[in-house]
Amino acid sequence: MTIEETEKEITEEFELFGDEWEGKYEHLIDLGRSLPMIDVTYKTDDKLIKGCQSKVWLHSEMKDGKVIFTADSDAIITKGIVALMIRVLSNHTPDEIINAQLGFIDKVGLKEHLSPTRANGLVSMIKQMKMDSLAYKTKNI
Amino acid sequence: MNSTIKDRVFDVVSVRESFPILSKKVNGKTLVYLDSGATAQKPQTVIDAVDNYYRNQNANIHRGVHTLSQDVTVAYENARATIQNYLNAKYPHEIIFTSGTTESINLVASSLGKKFVQAGDEIIISAMEHHSNILPWQVVCEEKGAVLKVIPISEKGEILLEEYKKLLSSKTKMVAITHISNTLGTINPVKQIVELAHEKGIPVLIDGAQAVPHQKVDVQGLDADFYCFSGHKLFGPTGVGILYGKEKWLNELPPYKVGGGTIKTVTFEKTVYADLPLKFEAGTPHIAGGIGLAAAIDYVNSIGLENIKEYEKELLHYATEKLSAISGLKIIGNAKEKASVISFVIEGLHPLDIGTILDKLGIAVRTGHHCTQPLMEFYCIPGTVRASFAFYNTKEEIDLLIAGIEKAVKMLK
Structure with missing residues (x-):
């Protein structure tokens, strides 16, 4: 599945809830719970993306030309959004990740979590995902 | 809402009508604003005062010969007098307009540090300080080779006075402490803290940001050397705040920022600084802010600080009781x-x-x-x-808050 296809899939998944925030957040919380935990050996300070309030740990590795992300967060709603990001971006080539527009966040009505002033570390996480991809790409060239 | 207001010390329904934002919808729900510790909402009179300033009064103060400038200078100085009365300061020139509590503390730390702090000296703060009352002193200590001493607190969130006494010494150059903790709500025994410091001739700065909206503050009664607060937490505009300083201290301290308005004469060789308060008020101030702050104080006075204190005590008691009943909930700060x-x-x-x-x-x-953050580490x-x-x-x-928490627990657990 391409990044756009996964984004579309998620958008449709959330459309089921309409304007009703509760179902949407319950779904997000479930997604957070189902996110496979990052390997504890990677849950270290150097993998930590600091938000002011919630913490996000992000680990990436290159496998067969594709970047694999694993992550965790200490806040469950943040973790749910982290799970969405991983579903969309993980297992793609560095170029695909670098060029991803991630418009689905706005479409599913979670934009507020990605405002730069939000203290949850998500904006920094996306930036880090792209930076890691760029680093892998540069190494290969 | 009407059924329960009868016994209250003032009519909260009409009070709420004075605050336009309180009838706003947020996420489709009527706003329940429980973040006044971060910033308080503004009554119509404050909004009107700021609006009126820009519509009818705008001119630069302390400068012009023209009527507008003179009139607004009077309005601004009247605002200073209103604040002087609110704090019961001895003189209007002991009231310095700043941008907020943070700048007030920075001013004192910087100016006092420059003149009075030397290597090996000590500055005392407490474990429950806001970063704004930690960092400015940390900077002074780093620059001068002085040492920051921290008064420990109990698990309940109260200052350990015996430990404080032990920290006071001939090396202490300043005690800087919060009047009310923004995180714990603890009301510190500042009068006693000042007395103990004064016994050793040490000045005390009080961070009053969380105190002035809730209770009567009498700087002469407290014998505080410096007292700081922000306008926006007192139902006034953002970007304006106050530094109260005893005249003798403000005269002793060198200016913090310099520029227009702070001088008597300037030549390239020598500048003679203006008298108080202008010595500390470089540049064009936040005139609308000062006037708006005075309007906020007039509003608070019209309700009465005693009434406010009594009513808020009731709210605190009610909320504490209700919150304590939620399983797994722990209140941090039980002073x-x-x-x-x-x-x-x-x-x-x-x-x-x-x-x-x-x-x-x-x-x-x-x-x-x-x-x-240090307080979070403590707990x-x-x-x-x-x-x-x-x-x-x-x-x-508060009932809506409790229901909201119960819902959140259900969803998140």
Whole structure:
């Protein structure tokens, strides 16, 4: 599945809830719970993306030309959004990740979590995902 | 809402009508604003005063010969007098307009540090200080080779006075302490803290940001050397704040920022600085802010600080009781003397998640470390949820908070 296809899939998944925030957040919380935990050996300070309030740990590795992300967060709603990001971006080539527009966040009505002033570390996480991809790409060239 | 207001010390319904934002819808729900500790909402009179300034009064102060300038200078100086009365300061020139508590503390730390602090000296703060009352002193200590000493607190969140006494010495150059903790709500025994410092000839700065909206502050009664607060937490505009300083101290301190308005004469060789308060008020100030702040104080006075204190005590008591009944909820900060601020954590839940769900319900609380990271370390928690109440809040809103928390727990657990 391409990044756009996964984004579309998620958008449709959330459309089921309409304007009703509760179902949407319950779904997000479930997604957070189902996110496979990052390997504890990677849950270290150097993998930590600091938000002011919630913490996000992000680990990436290159496998067969594709970047694999694993992550965790200490806040469950943040973790749910982290799970969405991983579903969309993980297992793609560095170029695909670098060029991803991630418009689905706005479409599913979670934009507020990605405002730069939000203290949850998500904006920094996306930036880090792209930076890691760029680093892998540069190494290969 | 009408059924329960009869016994109250003032009519909270009409009070709420004075605050336009309180009838706003947030996320489709009527706003329940429980974040007045971060910034308080503004009554119509404050909004009008600021609006009127720009419409009818705008001119630069202390400069012009023209009528507008003279009139607005009078208005601005009247605002200073209103603040002087609010704090019961001896002279109007002991009231310095700043941009807020943070700048007030920076001013004192910088100017006092420059002139009076030397290597090996000590500055005392407490373990419950806001970063704004830690960092400026840390900078002075780093620059001068001085040492920052911290008064420890008890698990309940009270200053350990015996430990404080031990810290006071001939090396101490300043004691800087918060009047009311923004995170714990603890009301510190500042009068006693000042007395103990003065016995050794040490000046005391009090961070009053959380105190002035809740209770009468008498700087002469406290014998405080410096007292700081922000306009926006006192129902006034943002970007304006106050430094009260005893005349003798303000005369001793060198200017903090220099520029237009702070001088008597300037030549390239020598500048003679203006008298108080202009010595500390470089540049064109936030004139609308000063006038708006005075309007806020007039509003608070029209309700009466005693009434406010009594009513908020009732809210605090009610909220404490209701919150304590929630399973797994722990209130952080259980001092005997508390203002209407409640921090709490819920076992197994992240404060940010709770705050996010509450926001969806239209309930505004603060989550996080509240700019008191050392305090979070003391309690070994990543942060808290903080509900802070003002006199425009109601028990019904506390009920909505409780219902919101219960919903959040159900969703998150």
